[in-house]
Amino acid sequence: MKLKVFLLSILFSFQVLEFYPHEGMWIPSLLKIIEGQMQSNGLELSADDIYSINKSSLKDAIVHFGGGCTAEVVSNKGLILTNHHCGYSQIQQHSTVENNYLKNGFWAMNFKEELTNPGLTATFIVSIKNVTSDVFKGSLNVDNSEQIIAENILKIQNEANEATGYKNVIKPFYYGNKYYMITSKTFKDVRLVGAPPSSMGKFGGDTDNWVWPRHTCDFSVFRIYANKDNEPSEISSENIPYEASASLDIKISGIKENDFSMVFGFPGKTEQYLTSKAVDNYINQILPARIEMRKSSLKYIDAAMDLSELNYIKYASKQSRISNAYKKWIGQDIGLRKKEALEKKINLEKNWISKNPANQNILDKLFLVEEKKIKYQLAYSLFIELWYYGPEIIRFSNGFNKLEKEKDFEEKSLKKRESIKNYFKNYDVNVDENIFKSLLPIYLKHLEDDLESPMVNSFIDKHQNINDYVEYLYEKSSWTSLKSTEKVLTNNQKKFGKILMNDPVSKFSLSIYNDFRNNILPKYRELEKEHDLLMRSYVKSLIETYPEKTFFADANSTLRLTYGKVEGSLPKDGITYNWFTTIDGIVEKFNTGESDYKIPNRLLELYNQKNYGKYGSGGTLNICFLGSNHITGGNSGSPALDSKGRLIGINFDRTWESTMSDILFDEAICRNIMVDIRYILWVIDIYAGAGHLISEMNLVKD
Structure with missing residues (x-):
């Protein structure tokens, strides 16, 4: 009887805590804690392959784009992909009635045509270090503990700045129970390389925003420039494309339902611990x-x-x-x-x-x-x-x-x-x-x-x-x-x-x-x-009360990794979300005549010709897909990666039912929405004729 009561109490504790395997936005330097759990779910990499300060790892290809989005490096010439909506203000700034890049799209066919964007930055994370003990030093059991903590933080940051030459920022995690120092390197010359027309990049407009099924071509292309020593520099005509230390392989052979997936980026803010x-x-x-x-x-x-x-x-x-x-x-x-x-x-x-x-x-x-x-x-x-x-x-x-x-x-x-x-x-x-x-x-x-x-x-x-x-x-x-x-x-x-x-x-x-x-x-x-x-x-x-649970820290615009799998959901009675969409759905929506579903004539022509090149599959072209990755704002533009760390898509949204996940995550219905990398490559290569960009990338198959 006592055993039964004990087991029931444990069961109740788990129900109360909503203990979901795929829940959480994990600090990359702590991935060894959940490495086994991730591998049992399909990951074929080690924690060191994802985050390392001793060798090139996936984190070296992840970019904090403009301070509010994420981007990923896809070539050794500093080419990066992010969302269309992340680069939207830059596209708008370059647009005029005569050269309406919002309406018609933009594609630079060589380096000289790439457009500068004053104020736009691209930041790489060099390291993430636990400095909790140093921050708390001398602050325990004293009246001015918060003042001492603040002074310690400033001292540690300044010393690190002098020693490393990088920017060092200490941030609180778990409401100040832990402190980590983020060392980063920021590039200030980031140029617009390409973007589809808004009728594709914002396809669906407000009608489709936060909903599924989705057919949005939500990507844009930028390039990081550096000085002749490959170091950050202000915008200059003397700058050259950045020689990236790491870039993502791109998988073009497709994905399957229930495949392992992970999203790597800079989620802005969650509040999982609200009372x-x-x-x-x-x-x-x-x-x-x-x-x-x-x-x-x-x-x-x-x-x-x-x-x-x-x-x-x-x-x-x-x-x-x-x-x-x-x-x-x-x-x-x-x-x-x-x-x-x-x-x-x-x-x-x-x-x-x-x-x-x-x-x-x-x-x-x-x-x-x-x-x-x-x-x-x-x-x-x-x-x-x-x-x-x-x-x-x-x-x-x-x-x-x-x-x-x-x-x-x-x-x-x-x-x-x-x-x-x-x-x-x-x-x-x-x-x-x-x-x-x-x-x-x-x-x-x-x-x-x-x-x-x-x-x-x-x-x-x-x-x-x-x-x-x-x-x-x-x-x-x-x-x-x-x-x-x-x-x-x-x-x-x-x-x-x-x-x-x-x-x-x-x-x-x-x-x-x-x-x-x-x-x-x-x-x-x-x-x-x-x-x-x-x-x-x-x-x-x-x-301390629930030691059986691995608690993750709320998002705070620092680099995080979340994992799940490629899967649809059953959000409401009688409604099923299939895990992917195709180009057929674009044309179906276009045929409704609604203003949010306009498409360029060229897209319709290529569809009628079934001209999908090497990016098509089964006589069609995959557009977007769903996953059970726990994401939030700031993850826009984040790479969706497979079990081997290869790029399979770009995260850009959540389903409407999932927006609550900033406060309450429910694995049964919370889904993130990603644009399939094959659609992105098809737009760059076949729709826009910018094949020179594809030649920079490393495309792989299984």
Whole structure:
């Protein structure tokens, strides 16, 4: 009887923890811990083949692209692949009505035609080192432990920077229970080499975003350039293609259902260890407010983009940025509720406390802080939505405050006159005004009364309503056109300061920013810091309470590996997701006549000719496939690799049911979406005629 009770308690513990074999985003330097588990699932490599500091390994072909995506090296001449949506802003910046690379695609047929991208970077990871003991040195059982930890981190980083010549950053893992130093090397000359038309690279648009079946050609091609010594350099005509220390072999013989797969990249953020209170706050307060604000912005942006090609070019990148998270959040909300994330968190907490009643004290403290924090967390989220994703004029006007105080005002003013041209190139004042009118009421509705800006309220009170106030802003402000802004910038510093001080948009911008900086941000940071310290104790206790489980650290934009297999799913009653799609599905969608399913004539011609070359299989061409790899934002552009580490596709999305996996992973339904490498190669070689790029790559078969 005792044995039966014991076994039942163990079983309950596993159910509470949702212990999935494929769950987790693993730190590459720790792969030996799960090496046997991965190999039993089909991996044919060792942990050292994936990550090593003593020899070339797979990690040397993985690139942090632009700080927010992942890319992979596919030739010894620095050629890299990433997603179309990761390179989208660069493609847009090079596009004009005359040379519309967004619409028509772009292909450089030689090195000279490859396009530079100021500000775009490609970062390689040199090493990942556990420095926990050094970081904690002298910090135990003292009142100023956090200060000592911060000082230790700075000291270790500075010493490493001097010793290695590389950039060294120490990041906390498991809410500060562990610390790892990331040593990296960043290249600053990354050039656009190729991209399919947006009708292919964004095929399906918002209709298909986050859903399956998928037929998106989501890739773009860039090249890393270095100086003559093969070292990082600023953009220069003297630079040459980077001689890569490692590049991925590319498998063109295809994949099968249940094949081992892994994704290697830089996942941005997950929150697997949130308490039930935090999950409750998130799904019932944060998500509804952010979804409402983005929905309102998209209403006007989408309408404007449909009106003209010029508006489409202006707002294409902004629309993608806003709509991507908008649709994700809707799916996340549905998934978390359907899979009863809140109830599962409550059950975990009950089980955890039952094993040690003293744990109740940790949870009570966490709940208390989370109750205090939600007001400021919501205000913080609302500000982010208004300031960074709302009407552009708010942040644009704020950018002039620093200029007013510059000692070399005339020189800086002249530079500003040049930089604003690019801003207005992608700006429409009518669209911006409509967004302002729609977002400000939503912002004020969700904001707690005691956190509202008294100044902004006084501005609004002088008008009949918010609409009248916003119309007044755009009528009287100098920041609504290139001509009026340039005129202001021709004034001397004193006159410029006077105009700035009296501009109604500048007044609004400064008021809302100062209220955020003085009344919201400090309290939010204070409570966030208190919360994270308690989470450190909470996560430490979870790990100690359940020693049978191997816990992975939440994603934090550091290099991680996740593994699973090529497989479909049964997301809903009566619905089956097949594990792959083909080019036939592209044409089927095209034939519906929907605007998101347009394709170039050349694609249709090649389809009718069945011209798939060596990339086809069984009389068709595979397009996308599913896998049970645990990924998140930041994994966009990550290589999908087979059991031997060969490139089989590029990760670009999750199914809608899977967006909840940032908080709750469910192996039965969570699926990542990858574009098949054979489709990518076919587009480069046969569709675009850029076979010279294929000749750089190492294509292999089984």
